[in-house]
Structures are given as structure tokens and as C-alpha cells.
Amino acid sequence: MNDQPLRLVLIIASTRQGRFGAAIGRWTAGIATGRPEFATDVIDLAELHLPADLGGSAHAAEFIGCIGDADAILVVTCEYNHGYPASLKLAIDTVRNEWAAKPVGFVSYGGLAGGLRAVEQLRQVLAELHAVTLRDTVSFHSPHDHVDQNGRVTDPATAKSAEAAAHTLFDRLTWWGTALRAARTAHPYALTG
Known part of the structure; x- marks a missing residue:
């Protein structure tokens, strides 16, 4: 099992019309596919219709199965009104x-x-679900100034720093994904309550 690629689920969170998330998601997926230790599945919440009442549906079952099979998760999120988008909260709670x-x-x-x-808000929510959030992140400030709609970082200085941050993040995902996969296999994680 240790020689199998880690199953990485990359979630594009924004569903807003005219969103920039797809471009940032393309950039992130491009970095991920260049990392041989990952087998990456991209889930765009704009294409996933989850019921707001948290009831069952084919899309909900598919999403739950993807998270269940994942060894690591990478969330591409925007910030709306100092918080993360409602579509992501719905996905987390599903x-x-x-x-x-x-x-x-x-x-x-x-x-x-x-x-x-x-x-920072997502760290609190995911801690309640017993997920392990990573300290290292990639952050694009004023992304419209540095990234085009195809997910290409147009400013050389931003490209260099963003790629360096991404590789650090993927290194951490590799370490934690490998360690936690081995731990879950040896001793399944028990939830109480």
C-alpha cells in the first residue's frame, strides 16, 4: 500500500457566477498533476449539486465516497465577506x-x-470533524492582478513564490497523507459521540 499514489481530492469551493476559483483551481491542479506521489481527483462544487437540507442524493453519495477514499484533501477557496463560501460549508456538512x-x-x-x-475559519470547522489541517498554505492576494482565466500566473515574481509555496504545501500533504494512511490502516480512527 505504501507504494500506491496518495489519493488527493482537490475541491474548488466557489460556485458564484463570474467566479475566479476555476482559474486558481486549474493552476493548483497543474501543480498537483506534476507530483507523481498523487493521483488527483478534481471536484468543482459548481458542478456538484448537493441538497441544502443535507439529504441524500447521487451527488452527495459520490462526494462522500470521494472524501472517504481520499488520503489527502486540498481546498481551493475564496474569501467572501471575511469568510469562506456557503457552498463549501454545505459540502463539508454533507x-x-x-x-x-x-x-x-x-x-x-x-x-x-x-x-x-x-x-482560519475552516481550520476551526475541520478540527471539529477530526481532520488535520496543514499550517502551510498558498495564498493569492488580489489574484486578478496576477493570474489569468486559464490559471497561468502572469507575474514572474508571484509565479516563483506561489510555486515554491505550493511545493511546500504538497510536501506536507505527502508526509501527512502517507503517515495518516498508514495509521488508519494499522489502527482505524475511532470516533466517539
Whole structure:
């Protein structure tokens, strides 16, 4: 099992019309596919219709299964009104125990704060679900100035620093994903309550 690639689920959180998340998601997926230790699945919440009442549906079952099978999760999130988007909260709440003992990393974007306030809120929510959030992140401040719609970072200095941060983040996801996969295999994570 240790020689199998880690199953990485990359979640693009924003569903807003005219969103920039797809471009940041393309950039992130491009970095991920260059990392041989990962087998990456991209889930765009704009294409996933989850019931607001948290009831069952084919899309909900598919999403729950993806998180359950994941060895690591990477969330690409924007910041709306100093928080993360409602679509992401719905997705998180649709899944329950499958988050437990899984590492979660973040690529954020937006305004001067670069989405970091949204990431800090997500750390609190995911801790309640027994997920392990990573300290290292990638953050795009004022992304419209540095990234085009195809996910290409147009400013050389931003490209260099963003790629360096991304590789650090992926290194951490590799370490935590490998360690937690081995731990879950040797001793399944027990949830109480």
C-alpha cells in the first residue's frame, strides 16, 4: 500500500457566477498533476449539486465516497465577506466521519487578505470533524492582478513564490497523507459521540 499514489481530492469551493476559483483551481491542479506521489481527483462544487437540507442524493453519495477514499484533501477557496463560501460549508456538512484523520491543505485567494481569513475559519470547522489541517498554505492576494482565466500566473515574481509555496504545501500533504494512511490502516480512527 505504501507504494500506491496518495489519493488527493482537490475541491474548488466557489460556485458564484463570474467566479475566479476555476482559474486558481486549474493552476493548483497543474501543480498537483506534476507530483507523481498523487493521483488527483478534481471536484468543482459548481458542478456538484448537493441538497441544502443535507439529504441524500447521487451527488452527495459520490462526494462522500470521494472524501472517504481520499488520503489527502486540498481546498481551493475564496474569501467572501471575511469568510469562506456557503457552498463549501454545505459540502463539508454533507460529509461526516469521512473527514476524520485526513490531512487538509488550502489554496486561498481574494483581496488584500488573500483568503486567509476564510482558511482560519475552516481550520476551526475541520478540527471539529477530526481532520488535520496543514499550517502551510498558498495564498493569492488580489489574484486578478496576477493570474489569468486559464490559471497561468502572469507575474514572474508571484509565479516563483506561489510555486515554491505550493511545493511546500504538497510536501506536507505527502508526509501527512502517507503517515495518516498508514495509521488508519494499522489502527482505524475511532470516533466517539
